[in-house]
Amino acid sequence: MTFNRFNRRLHLYLAMALLPWFLMYGLSAMVMSHRGYLSRLIGEGVEWTPRFEKAYDGGLAMDADVAARRDFGRRVADDHDPGCNYRVSRITDGRIVVTCATFFAATRYSYDVRERWLTAEHTRFDVDRILTRMHNQSGFQHDRFLPDLWAVFVDLVSLGFLIWAASGLYMWWKLPGQRGWGVVALFAGLACFVAFLLGL
Amino acid sequence: MYAALFLLPWVLMYAISSLVMNHAEHLGGPPPRPKFETAQEQVWRNALPESATPEQIEIALMEEFDLSGRSRVHHDENNGTIRIKREQPFGIRRATHRPATGVVTIESAAYGARRFLTELHYRRGFGWSSLQENAWGFSVDLFILTMLFWIVSGLWMWWSIRSTHRLGFLSLATGMMLYAMFLFGI
Numbered sequence: 001m002t003f004n005r006f007n008r009r010l011h012l013y014l015a016m017a018l019l020p021w022f023l024m025y026g027l028s029a030m031v032m033s034h035r036g037y038l039s040r041l042i043g044e045g046v047e048w049t050p051r052f053e054k055a056y057d058g059g060l061a062m063d064a065d066v067a068a069r070r071d072f073g074r075r076v077a078d079d080h081d082p083g084c085n086y087r088v089s090r091i092t093d094g095r096i097v098v099t100c101a102t103f104f105a106a107t108r109y110s111y112d113v114r115e116r117w118l119t120a121e122h123t124r125f126d127v128d129r130i131l132t133r134m135h136n137q138s139g140f141q142h143d144r145f146l147p148d149l150w151a152v153f154v155d156l157v158s159l160g161f162l163i164w165a166a167s168g169l170y171m172w173w174k175l176p177g178q179r180g181w182g183v184v185a186l187f188a189g190l191a192c193f194v195a196f197l198l199g200l
Numbered sequence: 201m202y203a204a205l206f207l208l209p210w211v212l213m214y215a216i217s218s219l220v221m222n223h224a225e226h227l228g229g230p231p232p233r234p235k236f237e238t239a240q241e242q243v244w245r246n247a248l249p250e251s252a253t254p255e256q257i258e259i260a261l262m263e264e265f266d267l268s269g270r271s272r273v274h275h276d277e278n279n280g281t282i283r284i285k286r287e288q289p290f291g292i293r294r295a296t297h298r299p300a301t302g303v304v305t306i307e308s309a310a311y312g313a314r315r316f317l318t319e320l321h322y323r324r325g326f327g328w329s330s331l332q333e334n335a336w337g338f339s340v341d342l343f344i345l346t347m348l349f350w351i352v353s354g355l356w357m358w359w360s361i362r363s364t365h366r367l368g369f370l371s372l373a374t375g376m377m378l379y380a381m382f383l384f385g386i
Contacts, residue, residue: 017371018375021375030344138222147386153378157218161214162216185205189206190208
């Protein structure tokens with residue numbers, strides 16, 4: 001196989017394999033770009049339905065550091081929603097929030113540190129929020145395998161963009177008839193981008 | 201192809217910034233907050249009447265100190281201080297007007313490379329007072345629509361090359377199965 005052929009096939013098959021991610025990032029970016037308009041159209045905010053409230057000994061101090069807050073989050077998650085993908089907030093006004101979320105729904109555990117009182121609420125997301133959650137899901141800071149593996153795919157998609165750019169440039173250069181207009185398009189884009197950077 | 205060549209800077213910016221944001225943990229947490237340095241401090245002489253409202257002062261400040269565009273305004277109702285934060289791609293300019301003394305302080309803070317990429321990644325949307333800012337929002341939409349078009353045109357091109365059908369199907373099916381696994385597993 002020649003390099004030219006290898007390059008074309010890589011360009012194609014990489015795009016095919018990562019197509020669901022490209023589609024998701026495209027649609028969710030459109031939603032995020034027009035969030036204000038969408039909010040006016042379909043309403044704003046998420047409605048939380050109470051699930052329970054109870055006394056809970058979280059063993060958390062008001063000045064708990066990041067590690068202690070994380071331990072607390074893990075304990076709440078293990079006690080109520082084992083294996084969930086959770087996030088922990090800071091302690092604000094004596095309250096800390098642990099959110100267990102999938103792409104489709106979330107349960108919010110709000111804990112009053114002084115009163116040792118735990119309140120749980122649940123919500124289901126609309127399509128626009130599902131897309132936004134997928135778009136924002138990233139990073140390797142999770143305790144679970146799948147969210148961290150998702151982060152590997154975020155890297156793959158980002159690298160996919162870079163590989164596409166490089167392989168696309170190579171393919172364009174192999175078409176001498178397209179070079180003239182290609183150079184015009186490339187420099188026009190570059191000039192617009194620099195103009196934005198300096199003018200924004 | 202020409203759309204891809206034109207949008208190449210956006211492709212590179214989104215790809216590199218996504219990598220940086222995805223590895224925040226490995227890079228020592230979120231990008232550091234920008235540090236402000238005083239660039240200018242002066243008594244502001246203006247033609248506003250004594251009874252000028254905070255909104256009128258805000259508009260005059262923006263015009264005088266070139267702060268219109270992507271700006272956020274904070275009014276302190278206790279002492280009448282107005283603070284305007286102008287977000288630019290390479291950093292922030294901040295103007296603070298204290299009506300008691302009439303002094304305006306201009307501070308600026310430069311972004312590091314990580315913050316620059318992150319801020320550019322988040323920059324989008326419409327409804328700003330400046331044409332450039334709305335034009336950037338349009339360029340982001342153009343990039344998104346082109347990306348969706350690439351998916352459709354790419355599928356069409358793949359289908360027109362018969363010899364790639366089998367491996368193409370395999371790639372597509374593998375990607376979709378993996379995505380479904382994440383969708384219901386996370």
